[in-house]
Amino acid sequence: xYVADSRSTPAAPAARLTTGRRSALAxxxxxxxxxxxxxxxxxxxxxAVLPLYLVTGLGLSPLGFGLLDGVYNxxxxxxxxxxxxxxxxxxxxKAVAVFGYGLxxxxxxxxxxxxxxxxxxxxxxxxxxGKGLRTAPRDAMISLASAPEARGRAFGVHRAxxxxxxxxxxxxxxxxxxxAVDGYDAVFTVSFCVAAVGVLVLVLFVPGRxxxxxxxxxxxxSLKAALALLGEREVRRLALCALLLGLATVSDSFVxxxxxxxxxVPDRWFxxxxxxxxxxxxxxxxxxxxxxxxxxxxxxxxxxxxxxxCAYALLLxxxxxxxxxxxxxxxxxxxxxxxxxxxxxxxxxxxPAELRSSGLALIQTGQASxxxxxxxxxxxxxxxxxxxxxxxxxxxxxxxxxxxxxLLRPAEASELDGGRPA
Amino acid sequence: xxxxxxxxxxxxxLVTALVVLAGVATASVLHAAGREDRKNRVQADGPxxxxxxxSLAPGSGRRIVFRNMAWGPHRDELATVPADGPxxxxxxxxxxxxxxxxxxxxxVCLQAERGAVQDGYRAVILDARxxxxxxxxxxxxxxxxxxSPSGRLAAWTVFVGGDSYAGTNFSTRTAILDTRTGKLTxxxxxxxxERDGHPYRASDVNFWGVxxxxxxxxxxxxxxxxxxxxxxGDLPARKVTTLRTNLECPSLSPDGxxxxxxxxxxxxxxxxxxxxxxxxxxxxxxxxxxxPRSVDDQLVWQNDRTVTYSLPGDYxxxxxxxxxxxxxxxxxxxxxxxxxxxxx
Numbered sequence: 001x002y003v004a005d006s007r008s009t010p011a012a013p014a015a016r017l018t019t020g021r022r023s024a025l026a027x028x029x030x031x032x033x034x035x036x037x038x039x040x041x042x043x044x045x046x047x048a049v050l051p052l053y054l055v056t057g058l059g060l061s062p063l064g065f066g067l068l069d070g071v072y073n074x075x076x077x078x079x080x081x082x083x084x085x086x087x088x089x090x091x092x093x094k095a096v097a098v099f100g101y102g103l104x105x106x107x108x109x110x111x112x113x114x115x116x117x118x119x120x121x122x123x124x125x126x127x128x129x130g131k132g133l134r135t136a137p138r139d140a141m142i143s144l145a146s147a148p149e150a151r152g153r154a155f156g157v158h159r160a161x162x163x164x165x166x167x168x169x170x171x172x173x174x175x176x177x178x179x180a181v182d183g184y185d186a187v188f189t190v191s192f193c194v195a196a197v198g199v200l201v202l203v204l205f206v207p208g209r210x211x212x213x214x215x216x217x218x219x220x221x222s223l224k225a226a227l228a229l230l231g232e233r234e235v236r237r238l239a240l241c242a243l244l245l246g247l248a249t250v251s252d253s254f255v256x257x258x259x260x261x262x263x264x265v266p267d268r269w270f271x272x273x274x275x276x277x278x279x280x281x282x283x284x285x286x287x288x289x290x291x292x293x294x295x296x297x298x299x300x301x302x303x304x305x306x307x308x309x310c311a312y313a314l315l316l317x318x319x320x321x322x323x324x325x326x327x328x329x330x331x332x333x334x335x336x337x338x339x340x341x342x343x344x345x346x347x348x349x350x351x352p353a354e355l356r357s358s359g360l361a362l363i364q365t366g367q368a369s370x371x372x373x374x375x376x377x378x379x380x381x382x383x384x385x386x387x388x389x390x391x392x393x394x395x396x397x398x399x400x401x402x403x404x405x406x407l408l409r410p411a412e413a414s415e416l417d418g419g420r421p422a
Numbered sequence: 423x424x425x426x427x428x429x430x431x432x433x434x435x436l437v438t439a440l441v442v443l444a445g446v447a448t449a450s451v452l453h454a455a456g457r458e459d460r461k462n463r464v465q466a467d468g469p470x471x472x473x474x475x476x477s478l479a480p481g482s483g484r485r486i487v488f489r490n491m492a493w494g495p496h497r498d499e500l501a502t503v504p505a506d507g508p509x510x511x512x513x514x515x516x517x518x519x520x521x522x523x524x525x526x527x528x529x530v531c532l533q534a535e536r537g538a539v540q541d542g543y544r545a546v547i548l549d550a551r552x553x554x555x556x557x558x559x560x561x562x563x564x565x566x567x568x569x570s571p572s573g574r575l576a577a578w579t580v581f582v583g584g585d586s587y588a589g590t591n592f593s594t595r596t597a598i599l600d601t602r603t604g605k606l607t608x609x610x611x612x613x614x615x616e617r618d619g620h621p622y623r624a625s626d627v628n629f630w631g632v633x634x635x636x637x638x639x640x641x642x643x644x645x646x647x648x649x650x651x652x653x654x655g656d657l658p659a660r661k662v663t664t665l666r667t668n669l670e671c672p673s674l675s676p677d678g679x680x681x682x683x684x685x686x687x688x689x690x691x692x693x694x695x696x697x698x699x700x701x702x703x704x705x706x707x708x709x710x711x712x713x714p715r716s717v718d719d720q721l722v723w724q725n726d727r728t729v730t731y732s733l734p735g736d737y738x739x740x741x742x743x744x745x746x747x748x749x750x751x752x753x754x755x756x757x758x759x760x761x762x763x764x765x766x
Contacts, residue, residue, distance in 0.1 A: 051562075051563060051581060051592065052563055055563045055565065055581050056520075056563065059718070059734055059739075060693060060718070116691070116692075116693040117692060117693040118691075118692050118693060170540070171539060174539060174540060174541070176451055176454075177541070179451050179454075179455050180451055180454035180455035180457070180458050181458050182454075182458060183451065183454030183455065183457075183458065185450065185453075185454055186450040186451045186453070186454035186455075189446065189447060189450035190447040190450060190451065193443040193444070193446055193447040194443075194447075196439070196443055197439065197440065197443060200435070200436060200439050201436070204427070204432045204435060204436055205432065254625070257625070266559065268542060268559035268560075268561065270561045270562075270582065271540070271561065271562075271582075272540075378625075379624075379625050379626060382623075382624065382625035383623060383624035383625060383626075384623075386623055387625065390625075
């Protein structure tokens, strides 16, 4: 059964369940998905070989240095907000995105000449700055290019393409190192070439102005207006809920560590655990995005956190069933598929087009900061009480936060963001 | 922001750029592959290396067994030279290792393992004739390997890379194997920790650089909360106890009285922060060694008076020796070699 979610379809609920013609995805969304796919191939190539490069290529002991330390996380949040704000001023989403993707691209050849850890750390920081700058404008362009009732699907397609690139990147790096042992310079050079193609696709195939003509009474894109967004009931609620749930979202590396320790996953599979999450994310992003368009983004977003809660619960008793790691990874991927793009689709409905990029950046930053706080708290809880109690605490916190989020957001609010025009 | 282009023109620009970038990418891969090929050809000025038999058995003369890094067909193979002629001809075994150590007829060889979609690593336990007795998959990039003086226990440390964007989290995993019973302790992180007299537990605990005192006790580095500690470990009790801070990669002298180690010295660059020291276990006094460079290695004792370590060299790494009492100066033992073990 297909969901008719094109703008031309009558909005009556009955009509939404017909097997009618599906509207085509906006070309801009496909183009941005392609850019993300290509860029993720490029960046994940580098991520995959970086530890090996540092240890065997440069002969460094990377332990004890955070290549990017905690301070950078704060800076990164600021960069995201700046990117969002700059993009809204004069509807320059594309220009800011091109700058962000371009900055990350030129960092790749710089890795060739960076021979010491502090310099490599600086290059990685610049690379991440590019990523921080481009994220909100890109998501704003996706939302502006798609019909409100089909945004869940648009973000789903984008996130699926993005994740496909992330899965392909390490494979490309592996193939290069197969051709040339220790050919890290070749990996970085190819990574740059791939990133350059991504920037080119962005420049050539994504339209320059996605913002609609500004209405007379529309808010001007100023810093003040962006902050005033938090005064809007819808935005405040969404941001609060994302923040609240983020506070109970244990970071990926802890999830993999718990999987290994509690379910006794063999050492040789450890490096493959993130691939399990990514594969589930890739497969489920589009179906869950479509589901969000149909039943409401808010419901799917909450459902994603329920999946995460199930994953925590499965890790708690420490059963060692052979299938359990797969189930936990599938739930973890489902969590991402139901929350990452879906939150942006929901947020897009609450933020006016003129401030779209700033609004999305605000909500993303709130969520990311909350997750960072959770990582620190989880690490401290682990130190104080051990991994099992820390996990149990996180599970209780997640249940409480989810209950809080339900209370904060009564059911009628889903009318607004759930793609059902009133 | 750009001049309006027709779709056709856009495609022409894209295809042209693709051709150019594909050319650059291909050239870089070919260049790197060619450079690797050259490493398989013998260097004219390198030490002569011939294939032959390498034994880890006690007796049969004092010798060094190490990873040969000299270019040529025997690159990265375990090779041996007489201890009194280290710069002379090398005999290579055909067994490739990234890291290696041996004692009393037992060898541990950490080697790369080629996979279909991902390369892996494994630890191989070798008998005195370099025959494989057992092997174990490794969860990361090998960095340290040791065998207990009796040849019964083996330990290894690997780096586990970060999985986050831009790979920023690094941790280590250290395992100890009883080669007689086959009992493998996959990670020391499961051991009970006593820090400054109190039980301690944390998610950020890392261990590396085991050195064995006997078949039950060992020393190692433990890191947590941005500090490194020297710990003494008790294998049967599954417990480690901290002894002091700022001490990495300890190496116990053959007489069991001193630990040679690397220490972070304030004021040095962040990526070359170490100096070599020796700790007297009876008095707990540290003596700086006469090596002015930063050394990132777990030292090996040639005898009770001399230590051996590696520094980066033209062909990867060179081995140096230095008196263990703080006197003298570094002496280059051999070029293009890594991970030595003194046998016989």
